[in-house]
Each structure stands twice: as C-alpha cells, then as structure tokens.
Amino acid sequence: MSEKNNNKEIDKITGQETTGHEWDGLKELNTPAPRWWIWVFIVTVIWSVGYWIVYPSWPTLTGSGYRGGTVGILDWTQYKKLRDNQKEILDIRENYKEFFKATSFDEILKDKKSYTYAVAGGKAAFRDNCATCHGSGAAGAKGYPNLNDDDWLWGGNVEQIYSSIKYGIRSGHDEGKYSEMPEFAEVLNDEQINELAEYILSLNENNNQSSENTLFADNCAACHGNNGEGIQELGAPNLRDNIWFYSSGDKSSIISQIKKPKHGIMPAWEDRLDDPTIRMLALYIHSLSASQ
Amino acid sequence: MQESLEKNPLRLFSEQKIIFPKRVWGKFRKIKWIIMTCTLFVYYFAPWIRWDRGPQIPNQAILIDMPNRRAYFFFIEIWPQEIYFLTGILIFLAVALFLSTSLVGRAWCGYACPQTVWTDLFVWVERIFQGDRNSRMKLSNAPISFNKIWRKLSTHIAWIVIAILTGGAWVFYFNDAPTLLEQIINFDVPWSVLSWIVVLTFSTYLMAGFAREQVCTYMCPYARFQSAMFDRDTLIISYDEFRGEPRGKHKAGDSWENKGHCINCTECIQVCPMGIDIRQGLQMECIACGLCIDACNKIMKKINLPAGLIRYDTEKNKGRRFRNEKEKKSLLRGRTYSYLSILLILSAAILYMLLNRSILELNVLHDRNPLFVKLSNGQIRNSYDIKILNKSFKSKKYSLSIEGLKNLKIKIQGIESLSSNNLPVVANSVGHYRIFLIADKNKEVRKKVIFNIRELDDEISDTVENIFISGKY
Numbered sequence: 214m215s216e217k218n219n220n221k222e223i224d225k226i227t228g229q230e231t232t233g234h235e236w237d238g239l240k241e242l243n244t245p246a247p248r249w250w251i252w253v254f255i256v257t258v259i260w261s262v263g264y265w266i267v268y269p270s271w272p273t274l275t276g277s278g279y280r281g282g283t284v285g286i287l288d289w290t291q292y293k294k295l296r297d298n299q300k301e302i303l304d305i306r307e308n309y310k311e312f313f314k315a316t317s318f319d320e321i322l323k324d325k326k327s328y329t330y331a332v333a334g335g336k337a338a339f340r341d342n343c344a345t346c347h348g349s350g351a352a353g354a355k356g357y358p359n360l361n362d363d364d365w366l367w368g369g370n371v372e373q374i375y376s377s378i379k380y381g382i383r384s385g386h387d388e389g390k391y392s393e394m395p396e397f398a399e400v401l402n403d404e405q406i407n408e409l410a411e412y413i414l415s416l417n418e419n420n421n422q423s424s425e426n427t428l429f430a431d432n433c434a435a436c437h438g439n440n441g442e443g444i445q446e447l448g449a450p451n452l453r454d455n456i457w458f459y460s461s462g463d464k465s466s467i468i469s470q471i472k473k474p475k476h477g478i479m480p481a482w483e484d485r486l487d488d489p490t491i492r493m494l495a496l497y498i499h500s501l502s503a504s505q
Numbered sequence: 506m507q508e509s510l511e512k513n514p515l516r517l518f519s520e521q522k523i524i525f526p527k528r529v530w531g532k533f534r535k536i537k538w539i540i541m542t543c544t545l546f547v548y549y550f551a552p553w554i555r556w557d558r559g560p561q562i563p564n565q566a567i568l569i570d571m572p573n574r575r576a577y578f579f580f581i582e583i584w585p586q587e588i589y590f591l592t593g594i595l596i597f598l599a600v601a602l603f604l605s606t607s608l609v610g611r612a613w614c615g616y617a618c619p620q621t622v623w624t625d626l627f628v629w630v631e632r633i634f635q636g637d638r639n640s641r642m643k644l645s646n647a648p649i650s651f652n653k654i655w656r657k658l659s660t661h662i663a664w665i666v667i668a669i670l671t672g673g674a675w676v677f678y679f680n681d682a683p684t685l686l687e688q689i690i691n692f693d694v695p696w697s698v699l700s701w702i703v704v705l706t707f708s709t710y711l712m713a714g715f716a717r718e719q720v721c722t723y724m725c726p727y728a729r730f731q732s733a734m735f736d737r738d739t740l741i742i743s744y745d746e747f748r749g750e751p752r753g754k755h756k757a758g759d760s761w762e763n764k765g766h767c768i769n770c771t772e773c774i775q776v777c778p779m780g781i782d783i784r785q786g787l788q789m790e791c792i793a794c795g796l797c798i799d800a801c802n803k804i805m806k807k808i809n810l811p812a813g814l815i816r817y818d819t820e821k822n823k824g825r826r827f828r829n830e831k832e833k834k835s836l837l838r839g840r841t842y843s844y845l846s847i848l849l850i851l852s853a854a855i856l857y858m859l860l861n862r863s864i865l866e867l868n869v870l871h872d873r874n875p876l877f878v879k880l881s882n883g884q885i886r887n888s889y890d891i892k893i894l895n896k897s898f899k900s901k902k903y904s905l906s907i908e909g910l911k912n913l914k915i916k917i918q919g920i921e922s923l924s925s926n927n928l929p930v931v932a933n934s935v936g937h938y939r940i941f942l943i944a945d946k947n948k949e950v951r952k953k954v955i956f957n958i959r960e961l962d963d964e965i966s967d968t969v970e971n972i973f974i975s976g977k978y
Contacts (some may be wrong), residue, residue, distance in 0.1 A: 245519035350874030454881030
C-alpha cells in the first residue's frame with residue numbers, strides 16, 4: 214500500500230504522507246494542523262498568567278490575602294463588586310428616604326414615580342415585618358385583619374394607617390390606639406346575649422332596615438353606633454357589613470365574642486422601623502384596599 | 506520504520522505558507538471590485554441614513570438600541586419579544602446561502618464574505634506599497650533595509666487605519682451615529698464602545714492582514730459543510746483536463762497534436778488567493794472567486810486558443826462535453842426548486858407577520874395572593890397587573906373595558922386622575938397599571954372575563970381573556 218521515499222511513508226492513493234501508524238492494514242494519513250494553533254494555545258496560557266496577576270487566584274496556606282489566597286493587583290473580588298453595586302442601590306434608597314421624610318402623603322400620592330417606589334418599598338418591608346401575622350398577600354387570617362378589603366377598624370386613609378403602624382393597637386405605646394370591649398357574660402344573662410346575637414344577625418341581613426332594640430341601645434350603641442355601623446375613632450367594628458373579624462358570622466361565634474371578647478395586639482413599630490419605611494408601608498397597605 | 510522516524514520526525518504541525526496573490530484583470534476581477542465597493546459602501550454608510558420616526562424616537566434607519574431593547578430597520582421595528590423576526594430573517598439568509606451555493610458554488614465566499622472583502626482590500630494596500638507578487642516575494646526574503654522597513658511599515662500603518670475605521674464603523678450600528686461621532690472626536694467615548702472598537706480593530710488587522718486564507722480553511726464552519734449543497738449540476742470552477750492534458754511547454758508555431766492546451770504557465774496558481782492549484786480539481790480550500798479563470802483566459806488569448814480552459818462548469822456538463830454530447834447546464838433542478846420553495850414560503854410568512862404586526866398589545870396577570878377579596882357590601886374584588894404595549898411612535902391614550910361581570914366597577918391603583926377610559930402610555934413603551942375589578946359575586950368560582958383595550962384616536966384594539974375568582978375552590 215505504501216512506499217518509502219526519503220524516510221517518508223507515502224500513501225499511494227492520496228500521495229500523502231502517513232504517520233506510520235497501522236491498524237488492520239489501514240494507515241493513518243498525516244494531515245498537519247496549522248502551526249498557529251500552537252501559538253493560540255500559548256497565547257491562552259499567557260492570558261491565564263495575566264489572570265493570576267490581576268485577579269485573586271492562588272490559595273495560600275498562610276491566608277494573608279483575601280480568605281487565604283493571592284489578592285491580585287486589581288484588588289478585585291466579587292464581594293467588592295457586589296458591595297459597590299449594592300451601594301448604588303442603597304444611595305438611591307437613601308435619597309428616597311430623605312424625600313419621604315420631607316414630603317406629605319398627598320404629594321407622594323400625586324407623583325407617580327415616588328408613589329411607585331413607595332409601594333414597591335412598602336411591599337418589601339411588609340413581607341419582612343408584617344407577613345407573619347397578616348399573610349404575605351396581606352389577606353390576614355382569623356383574628357388578623359385582612360388589609361385588602363374596604364372595612365377598617367381604625368380607619369383606612371393613609372394617615373390613619375400610618376399611625377396604626379407607628380404606634381400600634383393595644384401596644385402599650387403612649388400614643389397607641391386602645392379599645393377594649395367589656396365581657397358581657399358578667400353583665401347580661403344568656404337570654405339577653407342570645408337576643409343581642411339575633412339582633413346583630415338581623416342588622417347584617419337587612420342592611421337598610423334600622424329597627425330598635427333596647428338591649429343594643431343600652432349596652433352596645435355607645436361604641437358600635439346607634440345602628441351598629443361602628444365607630445372608627447373607638448376601633449369599634451361595623452356590625453352591619455359582610456366582614457367578620459373574630460367571629461365567622463354565625464350565631465354561636467357572635468355569642469362567644471359578646472360573652473368574652475378577644476382582643477388582638479398590633480405592636481408599635483416606631484422603635485423598630487425608621488419613619489420613611491413606615492410611611493412606605495402605609496402607602497403600600499393603602500394601595501391594596503383600592504380606596505382613595 | 507522506527508529508525509526512519511527518528512531520523513526524520515513526523516511534522517504534525519505545518520507552518521503557514523504565505524501567499525502573494527498576483528494581480529489579475531478580467532471579468533471576475535471586475536465583479537469582485539464592484540461587489541467589494543458596494544459592500545464596503547453599505548457597511549460604512551448604512552448607519553448614517555436617517556429615518557424620521559417622530560419625536561423622542563431614534564431617527565436612525567438601521568439601529569440596534571441595546572439599552573432600550575429595540576431594533577430598528579427602516580420601517581421595521583422589533584421588540585425583544587418579537588425576536589422571532591430576527592430568527593426568521595437569519596433562517597431566510599441561511600437558505601438563500603444554500604440556494605446560491607447549490608446554483609453557483611461558493612459565490613458568497615469568493616465575492617461577498619467580509620473575510621474575502623477585507624482580505625482583498627488589504628492585498629490591494631499591500632500592492633500599493635510593495636508592488637506585485639514578485640517584488641513582494643523579493644521584499645519579503647530581502648535582508649532588512651530602509652526600503653524594506655518603510656514599505657512594510659506603511660503597509661501595516663495603512664492596514665491599522667483601515668482596521669480602526671472598520672471597528673469604528675461597527676459601533677455606529679448600535680448608537681446614534683452623529684452623537685457617537687461627536688463623542689469620538691471629543692475623546693469622550695463610553696467604555697463599552699471603546700472596547701468594541703479596540704477588539705474589532707485588532708481582529709480586522711489580524712484576520713485580513715495575517716490569517717487570511719487560514720480563516721476559510723481552518724476556522725469557517727460554512728466552508729466545511731458546503732459540500733452538502735453541491736451536486737453534479739452545481740456550477741464550480743473547473744479545469745478542463747480533457748482539453749488541457751497532457752500539459753507542457755509549447756513554443757509558438759508548434760503543432761498542438763498530442764498536446765494539451767495547458768502550457769503549465771502556473772498563472773492560475775499565482776493569482777489564487779488561497780494558494781491552490783485548481784488543476785487538481787475541486788478542493789475544499791477553493792472559495793470560487795474566479796480569478797484563475799481571468800488569469801487563464803488572458804493566457805489563452807495570448808496563445809490564440811479559445812478561452813475557458815478554466816471555467817465555471819458543472820460536473821455533468823463536463824462529462825457531456827467529453828462524450829461530445831450537446832452541452833447543457835441544468836441549474837434549475839429538484840434541489841434548487843426545494844430551496845426556492847422554502848425561501849418563498851419563509852419570506853411570505855415573514856412578510857405576512859410584519860404587515861400584520863399589531864402596534865398594540867395587552868397582557869393581563871391575575872393577582873396570586875390574595876386571589877379574591879370580599880368587600881363589606883358583599884361584592885368581590887379581584888386585582889390584576891396589566892401591561893399595555895404601545896408599539897407605535899406616538900404617545901397614546903387607551904380605554905379599558907371588561908365583559909362578563911355584573912355591577913362592575915373598575916379602579917386604577919395610584920394616581921387619582923386616571924380612569925379606565927383614560928390610560929396614557931408613552932410612545933414606543935410599555936404602560937404598567939394595577940387595576941381592581943369590583944363586581945357581584947358569581948356562582949362560578951372561576952368566571953371568564955374579557956379584557957378589551959382600545960385606542961381612543963384610532964380604531965385599534967386588543968382583547969385578552971382572563972378569570973374573575975369569587976371564592977375558594
């Protein structure tokens with residue numbers, strides 16, 4: 214198959230040099246690769262040496278450099294880069310915080326850019342601080358109010374929400390909101406309480422009808438209003454709407470709430486969060502309820 | 506064997522043989538000059554064409570606006586979610602390349618490929634400073650002298666200038682050209698732009714100045730798989746060995762009896778930019794530039810023989826000529842018809858999509874948490890994020906309407922002046938709104954609702970289906 218020529222093995226058919234390697238009578242042709250491939254390889258090696266010099270690369274036993282490795286003349290690490298990037302974000306955040314400190318809610322509500330920022334920032338703060346009780350979508354749970362609906366115990370405008378967050382409810386804070394419904398099991402007998410529960414249910418069913426009930430007028434109207442519509446200044450819930458808080462809207466749970474009411478506590482956030490964050494939270498929660 | 510290898514070790518790597526293509530003039534060289542001028546002209550001047558799209562919108566005809574995620578091509582504008590247009594165009598170009606290859610061989614490689622165009626340009630510069638093939642070879646082998654230094658130096662300086670202009674022109678496709686030129690003149694170029702100029706300058710200098718035919722032979726994948734598009738009816742540059750062989754020297758006046766028409770002048774080898782001998786038949790290195798045809802025809806004319814010893818021909822036709830049958834080139838055949846039909850279908854589809862491209866699109870995303878909210882009057886509220894894509898070049902106002910809900914009230918979160926029939930969206934951008942639908946409780950837990958967005962001035966609208974959730978499943 215091949216002939217020797219100047220110490221070269223030449224394949225007869227192709228006229229090409231072979232490598233001399235033979236498998237089952239087949240010989241491998243020698244098709245040389247271009248020399249510059251080697252040069253490219255060498256350049257990549259040199260390039261990698263550049264990396265060693267410029268970037269952190271080799272681990273060292275003594276640990277004098279960054280986390281026990283060479284530092285590189287650029288003194289660059291991913292952590293530093295991350296820190297720089299975060300600093301940019303933090304600076305933007307600081308600017309907004311200064312802005313929120315000095316700007317009224319009304320003005321923020323009119324300015325689309327800062328309002329959007331406040332709602333987004335409030336959402337993040339809500340998930341960190343409030344979601345444990347109110348749920349990540351602010352839909353609440355039994356005993357923890359749903360912040361999405363249009364029924365507010367202590368008022369649903371931004372200022373009212375702001376003060377509820379800042380000072381809390383039954384929080385022990387001097388400015389905190391406070392109300393406590395008495396335990397009527399000690400004041401009224403079971404029959405009277407049963408009558409009251411039925412009256413409250415009837416209020417709820419006939420939204421427009423306001424019948425008189427002496428028991429209700431004597432014991433409840435002072436806080437819940439003459440027609441059971443609730444008084445936000447006192448934190449007394451509206452008994453005529455479809456939203457129930459501690460009870461589930463059935464008679465037995467209403468009776469137990471009259472006999473021995475439950476009271477939740479909303480902590481005061483004044484000392485835990487800075488004022489701009491509380492303002493953002495108030496704007497976020499206000500945005501959920503779709504009430505202007 | 507072992508002994509001989511020790512004496513004369515195998516060379517597994519070979520040095521690049523530097524090619525000094527000789528100057529040639531003829532039909533194909535003329536075509537090459539024309540195509541080179543046209544392609545370079547388009548490359549350098551296309552970004553400077555203006556195209557008025559209205560205020561606040563770039564007025565550059567061809568612009569890829571990376572920071573704003575938009576691509577403009579004359580009357581066409583592409584958003585990132587319409588990247589399939591680009592895919593379609595790329596597939597179209599690939600099939601067009603297949604078609605041209607099956608018809609006329611590697612015409613793209615020989616005439617229009619940037620590697621060929623810039624190499625040609627660099628060889629032309631080389632010839633200006635160092636003369637034609639022979640003097641270039643001589644200069645290359647000559648010892649260092651003032652003559653050699655200034656000639657080589659000027660060549661390289663000219664190459665680098667061209668390379669800088671090449672890299673410099675590229676960045677204009679990605680930035681507003683006049684603004685960027687001003688920045689370049691004031692040495693106030695963004696870091697990203699500068700690095701592109703540097704990289705492309707270096708690669709142009711390297712590829713067109715040094716790598717040249719190595720790119721086609723060793724780097725380009727297209728060169729390798731083109732044989733898949735070749736068949737015996739493809740026009741290839743072929744040497745007519747029936748007429749040419751046996752080759753040999755020929756004195757003027759001698760008889761051509763028992764002699765081939767090839768006089769072994771090696772002109773075809775000397776002009777070849779790939780440094781191959783076309784007389785060995787079709788080779789993978791051949792880029793089908795046709796310069797050997799020009800060179801051979803010139804010689805044939807000189808020795809009073811018919812032109813076309815080297816010519817564009819098909820394998821089948823060559824056989825017919827050999828058998829003295831009637832010559833026939835069947836360029837249109839099954840393969841080309843199939844490529845053509847793919848091209849037609851593809852271009853019709855792209856054109857249809859472009860002409861029917863909506864300049865208004867609505868996306869609706871239902872809130873996940875909470876899925877619904879019960880209100881104090883017993884009604885149900887659902888919240889949605891809606892995005893209005895205004896792909897027109899004017900700021901517009903839209904009106905949103907909902908079908909399928911009873912006692913419906915639509916509220917827009919945030920800015921008080923907004924209502925559902927007045928949603929402004931800035932030109933060429935996405936308007937993002939959060940909306941609340943308040944309606945009576947439905948019997949169905951999941952009720953289909955239709956979101957309809959309509960532009961107030963023109964009669965353009967878009968409709969999207971979503972759901973309204975009334976309770977727990």
